């Protein structure tokens with residue numbers, strides 16, 4: 001099973017992604033509620049892939065992405081963005097995010113995106 | 121002065137809570153008595169039980185309307201919680217202007233009281249779009265349960281002292297002096313706000329399309345946690361994805377339970 005780390009400040013989104021992945025061969029290894037926690041948990045848990053919310057308190061998704069990439073250049077991070085955040089998505093891609101999903105998304109779409117990033 | 125017995129108070133409070141969501145705690149008893157005193161005297165009710173009986177049996181709805189006009193707290197003012205309007209101008213409107221291709225913005229001021237909030241929004245919108253304003257359909261829907269405040273709001277007449285704190289440019293562009301006491305909003309702004317009587321406790325919400333922005337500020341403070349929770353969930357369903365909910369600064373949503381994304385104090389987004 002591939003391991004996924006969810007980074008999102010909204011408990012509702014973390015729960016949604018967790019529920020979405022219930023039906024697939026993806027194991028949720030951890031949930032972080034801000035960028036800082038996300039970076040720490042990445043180092044701790046070595047997930048195969050990360051879903052990273054863009055706007056979060058403490059440390060934004062983009063800052064967390066940079067920190068994770070600095071620690072592990074191979075890290076596979078998928079940005080989770082909202083409508084109207086195209087500029088920030090672009091910045092994330094430049095900084096090494098693999099791709100992005102725009103909320104709201106369906107579970108099949110999220111799974112497809114994750115599998116593509118993992119090369120499954 | 122008429123007095124209200126425990127039973128009379130709890131009965132009336134239960135009626136108000138069931139119908140309007142407003143949660144009157146025991147410490148409000150004196151306030152409620154005071155606000156209704158006049159109504160009882162005028163209509164020759166001998167006590168609150170008689171008055172209550174009348175509310176229940178009155179088919180015209182006038183009794184209930186008067187009750188709600190008296191019970192609600194309608195305090196409001198222009199530019200209240202200014203940072204919300206600044207955020208609208210700096211973030212929300214630019215986002216919507218870019219995103220909403222049909223050029224129709226749907227903005228709702230829920231619990232609008234005497235109109236200061238929806239009119240402030242209309243002025244912010246007017247200022248934001250400037251010359252482009254005519255290309256947009258960006259009327260503000262403004263609703264309240266109190267018919268008294270809605271009538272006042274529709275008139276668009278305010279005391280000069282009330283608008284004194286607004287930017288000079290706004291006073292010049294958007295208001296016309298009636299006399300030394302009062303000014304009236306120009307039609308251009310007045311016509312941009314549509315007033316409707318609407319009870320937020322109604323089980324069905326009669327809106328055909330979803331909103332881009334909902335303001336419901338300093339309204340849910342009078343509701344209990346359960347009522348507020350249910351209403352916030354309705355607002356979530358009624359918003360477009362990417363849409364914003366503004367609540368009062370003294371209120372907050374439980375971050376762990378809410379589906380909304382926290383943006384800044386009293387501002388949330390459906391992402």
Ligand SMILES: C[S@@+](CC[C@H](N)C(=O)[O-])C[C@H]1O[C@@H](n2cnc3c(N)ncnc32)[C@H](O)[C@@H]1O
Nearest residue numbers: 140192195196231233264265266319320337338
């Ligand atoms: C304190 S005013 C807030 C006005 C404005 N939103 C502001 O923040 O300045 C609260 C308003 O909520 C309205 N209200 C209370 N319960 C309501 C209900 N169940 N449905 C609709 N409006 C309600 C009251 O009539 C009152 O005008």
